[in-house]
Amino acid sequence: xxxxxxxxxxxxxxxxxxxxxxxxxxxxxxxxxxxxxxxxxxxxxxxxxxxxxxxxxxxxxxxxxxxxxxxxxxxxxxxxxxxxxxxxxxxxxxxxxxxxxxxxxxxxxxxxxxxxx
DNA sequence: ACCTTGACGGTTC
DNA sequence: GGAACCGCCAAGG
Numbered sequence: 001x002x003x004x005x006x007x008x009x010x011x012x013x014x015x016x017x018x019x020x021x022x023x024x025x026x027x028x029x030x031x032x033x034x035x036x037x038x039x040x041x042x043x044x045x046x047x048x049x050x051x052x053x054x055x056x057x058x059x060x061x062x063x064x065x066x067x068x069x070x071x072x073x074x075x076x077x078x079x080x081x082x083x084x085x086x087x088x089x090x091x092x093x094x095x096x097x098x099x100x101x102x103x104x105x106x107x108x109x110x111x112x113x114x115x116x117x
Numbered sequence: 118a119c120c121t122t123g124a125c126g127g128t129t130c
Numbered sequence: 131g132g133a134a135c136c137g138c139c140a141a142g143g
Contacts, residue, residue, distance in 0.1 A: 003141075024125050037125040039140060044124060062124075066131090070124040077124080 002046065005033065009043040010052045015114050016061045019088045020104035021097055023065045030111075041070070060084040067099040 012031040016022050022030075024037035033039060044059045051057050060081040064070050071078035073095055082092045090102050106114070 005140075028125090033140095035126090035138065036140075038123055038138070039125090041124040042122090042141070059124085064124080065126055081124090 002048070003043075005039065006043040006046060007052065008032065009040050010047060010057045013044070013057050013059065013062060014052070014055055015106070016058055016104050018058075019090060019102070021061050021063050021085070021090060021099070021102050022104045023099075024062060024070075025065055026104075027062060030106075037065075061104075063097060067097045069095045069097075 008031045009027060012027050013022075015030075024040040025035075027040045028034060028036045031040075040062070044057075044062060047057045047059055069078055069081050069092070071081060078095070082095070085092050085097070090097060
């Protein structure tokens with residue numbers, strides 16, 4: 001079994017709606033791990049293929065606080081992430097997403113609803 | 118127990 | 131914007 005903190009992070013990432021993105025730090029906060037953005041990065045690097053508990057983990061919807069994709073532009077993963085985002089109408093220019101337009105901003109009622117399970 | 122390593126973040130220039 | 135710098139801290143070796 002994976003580290004429980006990783007599970008917590010994966011589950012939080014699963015809440016990001018299609019067509020939206022979130023930052024590492026934002027996920028850390030929502031997961032109850034404030035200040036541990038880097039841990040989120042580590043956890044995403046260890047997402048099991050095939051998802052977690054039967055659901056896919058949309059790792060590609062997580063970018064850094066500057067709105068940039070956190071992979072070297074020439075890397076395979078950079079291309080893949082960009083592709084997956086664009087497939088759901090998220091605009092990626094120069095490796096960057098306009099957070100102002102695409103960042104997930106759950107309101108309180110939404111969070112309470114999502115945590116109902 | 119010690120050390121290195123991060124898919125990071127905020128501040129500052 | 132972007133680069134340098136420093137803080138952060140659990141995981142894994």
